[in-house]
Each structure stands twice: as C-alpha cells, then as structure tokens.
Amino acid sequence: MTGIDVESIRSDFPILKRRVRDDKPLIYLDNAATSQKPVEVLDAERTYYETSNAAAHRGAHQLAEEATEAYELARAQVAGFVGADASNIVFTKNATESLNLAAYAFANATALSRWGTSVDPRFVLQPGDSVVVTEMEHHANLVPWQEVCAKTGASLRWVPLTDDGRLELAGLDGIIDASTKVVSVVHQSNILGTINPVVEIMAKAHAVGAVGVVDACQSIPHLPVDVSALGADLVAWSGHKMLGPTGIGLLYGTAEILDAMPPFLTGGSMIATVEMERSTYAAAPQKFEAGVPMVAQAVGLGAAVNYLERLGMAQVAAHEQVLTAYSLMAIGKIPGVRIIGPRAAVDRGSAISFVVAGIHPHDVGQVLDNMGIAVRVGHHCAWPTCRRFGVPATTRISPYIYNDLNDIDALVEGIVEAQRFFKVAS
Amino acid sequence: MSLESLYQDIILDHYKYPRGRGLMESPLGTAFHVNPTCGDEIDMQVATSEDGGLLIGYEGTGCSISQASASVLYELVQGRPVADAEGIRLAFVDLMHSKGHADPDEEVLGDAIAFVGVAKYPARIKCALLPWMALQDAEIKGGLMSEPGSDQE
Numbered sequence: 084m085t086g087i088d089v090e091s092i093r094s095d096f097p098i099l100k101r102r103v104r105d106d107k108p109l110i111y112l113d114n115a116a117t118s119q120k121p122v123e124v125l126d127a128e129r130t131y132y133e134t135s136n137a138a139a140h141r142g143a144h145q146l147a148e149e150a151t152e153a154y155e156l157a158r159a160q161v162a163g164f165v166g167a168d169a170s171n172i173v174f175t176k177n178a179t180e181s182l183n184l185a186a187y188a189f190a191n192a193t194a195l196s197r198w199g200t201s202v203d204p205r206f207v208l209q210p211g212d213s214v215v216v217t218e219m220e221h222h223a224n225l226v227p228w229q230e231v232c233a234k235t236g237a238s239l240r241w242v243p244l245t246d247d248g249r250l251e252l253a254g255l256d257g258i259i260d261a262s263t264k265v266v267s268v269v270h271q272s273n274i275l276g277t278i279n280p281v282v283e284i285m286a287k288a289h290a291v292g293a294v295g296v297v298d299a300c301q302s303i304p305h306l307p308v309d310v311s312a313l314g315a316d317l318v319a320w321s322g323h324k325m326l327g328p329t330g331i332g333l334l335y336g337t338a339e340i341l342d343a344m345p346p347f348l349t350g351g352s353m354i355a356t357v358e359m360e361r362s363t364y365a366a367a368p369q370k371f372e373a374g375v376p377m378v379a380q381a382v383g384l385g386a387a388v389n390y391l392e393r394l395g396m397a398q399v400a401a402h403e404q405v406l407t408a409y410s411l412m413a414i415g416k417i418p419g420v421r422i423i424g425p426r427a428a429v430d431r432g433s434a435i436s437f438v439v440a441g442i443h444p445h446d447v448g449q450v451l452d453n454m455g456i457a458v459r460v461g462h463h464c465a466w467p468t469c470r471r472f473g474v475p476a477t478t479r480i481s482p483y484i485y486n487d488l489n490d491i492d493a494l495v496e497g498i499v500e501a502q503r504f505f506k507v508a509s
Numbered sequence: 510m511s512l513e514s515l516y517q518d519i520i521l522d523h524y525k526y527p528r529g530r531g532l533m534e535s536p537l538g539t540a541f542h543v544n545p546t547c548g549d550e551i552d553m554q555v556a557t558s559e560d561g562g563l564l565i566g567y568e569g570t571g572c573s574i575s576q577a578s579a580s581v582l583y584e585l586v587q588g589r590p591v592a593d594a595e596g597i598r599l600a601f602v603d604l605m606h607s608k609g610h611a612d613p614d615e616e617v618l619g620d621a622i623a624f625v626g627v628a629k630y631p632a633r634i635k636c637a638l639l640p641w642m643a644l645q646d647a648e649i650k651g652g653l654m655s656e657p658g659s660d661q662e
Binding site for chain 1: 511512516546547550570571572574630
C-alpha cells in the first residue's frame with residue numbers, strides 16, 4: 084500500500100514470530116508504549132559488549148577509546164536523524180528524565196539564585212510567574228511542572244481541549260502572556276493521537292520571552308521531524324519507542340539554552356574542575372551526563388536510527404497514515420464504539436483511543452489479549468485527559484511499521500467478540 | 510486459558526447486578542482506593558450493627574473484575590463478626606496469590622471461588638484485590654482492626 088514492505092520488516096523482528104495465549108500469533112498494537120526491536124539493534128548491543136565494552140569518557144586504554152567512539156558515534160547518528168548537531172543532543176535515561184532535566188533547570192536556578200549564585204534569570208521563577216502546559220500532556224510532562232510550581236510559587240496553566248481532542252487555541256493569548264516563563268507541550272498526544280501545531284505555540288512562547296519545550300516521544304518515532312524547525316528550545320523523546328533499547332532517552336537543546344541551564348544530576352563526568360569547596364562544570368552535553376553512560380543502549384539506538392533511515396521516515400509516516408485512516412473508519416463504524424480524539428485522519432497519528440459502551444477498557448483488552456492482540460488499556464499516563472472526556476480509561480491501539488490492515492481487521496473482530504462475550508448489544 | 514475461566518458467569522453476574530452497592534450515612538471508617546495503573550476506584554465504608562456485625566457500604570468504577578469483587582465482598586462479609594470477615598479476607602488474598610493452583614474452600618469463600626481464574630492473570634490480581642485492600646484500610650480507620658504488624662511482640 085506504500086513503500087513499506089511489512090512482510091520484510093516483520094522478518095527483522097524476532098519477537099513478532101512469537102505465539103501467545105494458547106498458540107495465537109502475536110499482533111502487537113502497543114507501540115505508543117514501546118516498540119519492538121529489530122535484530123540489528125540486538126546485534127549491535129551484543130557486538131559492543133563482546134568487542135568494545137568499557138566505561139566511555141574515562142580511561143585511556145584501547146577499549147575505553149572504542150567505547151567512547153561508539154557512544155559519540157551514536158550521538159551523531161541520533162543528531163543527524165533529527166536535523167541537529169551532535170553537541171545539541173543529551174543522552175538521558177528516558178524521556179521522563181529529559182523532561183525532569185528541563186523542569187529542574189527552573190527549580191534549581193530558582194534555589195541557586197536565592198543564595199547568590201549567578202544564574203540565567205529566564206530560569207528563575209516566583210509567584211506571579213506562570214508555567215503553561217496542555218490538558219493532553221502525558222504525566223511526564225505535567226507532574227514535573229506541578230513540582231516546579233510547588234517549589235517556586237509559580238502558577239500552572241494549561242490549554243484546554245475541544246470535544247474533538249484538539250487544543251482550544253482561540254484563547255491561547257490569554258494563557259501564554261507576559262507572566263509566562265516556560266511553555267511545555269506535547270507534539271503528538273499519546274492518548275488522543277492529536278498532532279499539535281507546536282511551531283505556532285513555540286513562536287507564541289518566544290514572543291513573551293518564555294522558554295519553549297516540546298515532548299516529542301510520539302512524533303519522532305513516527306514522522307520526519309527536524310527539531311530545529313520546531314522552534315523549541317528543548318525537545319525530549321525516548322529511544323525505546325523508535326526501535327531502540329530501553330534505558331536511553333534524548334534531550335535536544337539549542338546551544339544557547341543548554342549553556343544557560345544549570346546541571347540536573349551532578350557527579351562524575353559532568354565536571355570541569357572539582358575542589359573540596361566547589362566545582363565547575365563541563366560544557367553541554369557532558370554537563371548533563373553525570374556518571375558512566377549507557378553506551379550499549381546508545382549503540383543500539385544508533386542501529387535503530389540506521390534502520391529507520393533506511394526505511395525513510397516519510398515512508399513510515401505515509402504507511403501509518405494509511406493505517407490510521409483505515410483504523411478510524413473500521414473502529415468508528417462498530418456500533419457502540421466511541422473514538423476519544425480526532426476522528427479525521429488529519430493532523431493525527433496512529434495512536435487511537437476508544438471506549439466500548441458497556442464494557443470496561445480492561446475487559447476489552449482482556450478479550451483482545453486472549454486473541455493474541457496486544458493493546459494498551461487504562462489512562463495511558465494521561466489521567467486528566469481521560470477526565471476531560473468523562474471516561475475512566477480507554478483502550479488504545481498504536482500501530483507501527485510492522486502492522487498492516489489485516490491486524491486492524493483482527494482488532495475489529497476482537498472488539499465485536501468482546502461485545503458478544505459481555506452480551507453488549509452492538 | 511479460556512476467557513470463560515477468567516470471567517466465570519458468577520463474576521459477570523455480580524458485575525451486572527452488584528449486591529449491596531451504595532454508601533451509608535455515618536460510617537465508622539471509610540477508605541478510597543484507586544489502582545493507579547488503570548484508574549479503577551473503590552469507595553469502601555464500614556460500620557457495625559448493634560450485635561457487632563460488620564456493615565459494608567461501597568461505590569466504585571472500574572473493570573468487571575474489580576467491581577464484581579466488591580459485590581462478592583459485600584455478600585460474604587456483610588453482617589459477619591469482624592474477626593470472621595478478616596478470615597474471609599485473608600482467604601481471598603491467599604486465593605489471589607495462588608497463581609490459579611488453589612482449591613478454594615467454598616464454605617469460606619462462597620461466590621469468591623469464581624475468582625480462582627483471575628489469579629492466573631498477574632495484571633488482573635490487583636483489580637480483584639482492590640476492594641479487599643480498601644476494606645482492610647476502612648476497618649483500620651474505623652478502629653475495627655489494628656494496623657498490620659502493630660499487635661506483634
């Protein structure tokens with residue numbers, strides 16, 4: 084249907100050959116939670132451990148040199164993938180840590196300023212200042228900002244949603260105003276699938292002098308994204324949702340903002356000089372990478388980037404667009420099923436949430452699981468978003484490169500089977 | 510494993526027709542428990558009758574397993590002496606930790622024996638336990654039970 088050869092891709096993912104729940108073939112539709120890993124990612128990690136394992140950025144022996152080289156090569160690969168320079172890419176444990184790194188810059192600068200340390204005033208918050216998010220944030224881009232506000236006296240504001248699961252942008256000028264010091268928004272919602280106009284929102288943030296942050300966890304694995312074109316100061320995402328290993332996340336920052344931010348985790352590797360009384364810090368990105376880094380994960384992520392670049396992100400996006408349009412149509416026409424989020428395949432990704440009248444999402448998921456279909460059920464770490472739509476939870480599919488229309492047909496059969504099993508009139 | 514082993518008819522019946530659902534006016538103790546991974550909620554209330562029997566009030570939202578479990582809880586412990594209710598509660602907790610290999614005593618657990626299949630699904634054990642954990646908490650808050658471990662020497 085597009086330039087993506089699903090059969091060939093599937094053969095690269097050993098786990099997709101698995102059978103589950105009494106020998107049923109696995110249909111994996113939970114990629115917004117985490118993607119599966121192609122064999123070349125697994126091989127890259129294994130080869131690194133078998134040939135070059137050492138602590139990167141310390142030591143002068145040959146293995147240490149090779150490990151450092153492998154780690155920095157991975158940084159360059161990731162940077163190239165998103166149109167950035169390697170010096171603008173910080174490796175973290177996961178996207179949650181990336182977003183905390185951003186949020187703690189404000190909390191730490193505010194604390195440091197009280198005791199006379201010179202800090203960039205953009206990061207110092209006080210009562211009367213505001214922090215802006217949206218009502219569709221993942222908890223990882225909401226709770227850290229709540230904490231920042233509690234520590235500094237700043238107020239949290241959010242952009243509300245329309246009934247169709249879009250941002251209510253009409254009142255944006257009243258939300259992002261002269262009091263706003265930071266605007267942190269999700270690029271593509273993990274629960275609604277909505278793709279937000281982040282370029283426009285970042286421009287508004289900069290117009291009032293606020294720092295702009297984008298959570299790109301659900302966009303970078305699925306769309307061609309040039310981080311510098313988003314207009315954001317900071318962009319956070321994770322490795323494991325884009326075919327890479329768990330345990331590695333990313334933070335892109337402009338050179339100027341990374342230089343201005345105080346460090347987050349402190350300790351080894353991130354210093355310039357250390358005396359008993361005080362220390363000075365390395366330049367970014369090392370300033371934000373305390374401790375022995377996760378080289379194997381970085382190497383695995385580099386292999387994942389190669390894999391996606393070979394497919395072509397434009398092809399990946401086109402493939403997902405077909406899956407999204409078909410899924411919205413096929414799920415949307417089942418009687419008793421309500422899609423939570425945009426119903427049109429415009430400015431939305433493949434994460435599709437829905438509720439089935441009379442059946443709790445857990446129970447829908449259980450029936451699907453029994454048929455070998457893996458979906459996510461629950462509030463998807465976006466509890467306030469569920470509340471906004473008056474549902475305690477949803478069932479969510481999130482197809483990716485190795486899914487095809489047959490998988491969606493199986494899902495539809497599964498939903499109808501759940502209605503039959505729970506004796507819900509469809 | 511068949512769906513029917515998880516969702517036995519007894520469970521679906523309690524889910525569709527919950528017994529004793531509703532809150533009371535003046536409970537001795539209340540506990541609101543949520544399952545933070547899925548958002549299931551239960552509001553559990555306890556009081557005692559003049560003859561010392563346990564009285565239960567509850568409300569909740571959530572999946573069939575969590576809500577049916579609350580209904581079965583009501584049926585099993587309503588009006589029973591507090592010590593008997595605790596014995597039933599512990600038997601249910603044991604059943605949920607049996608990995609599905611238990612041979613539950615219907616004399617003690619009544620309709621709750623239908624939950625034996627739930628114990629084979631680790632992700633759903635929390636659902637079944639939610640009202641029972643709330644019961645323990647409500648009893649502690651209502652002074653009907655001491656904190657776990659506090660009575661140990």
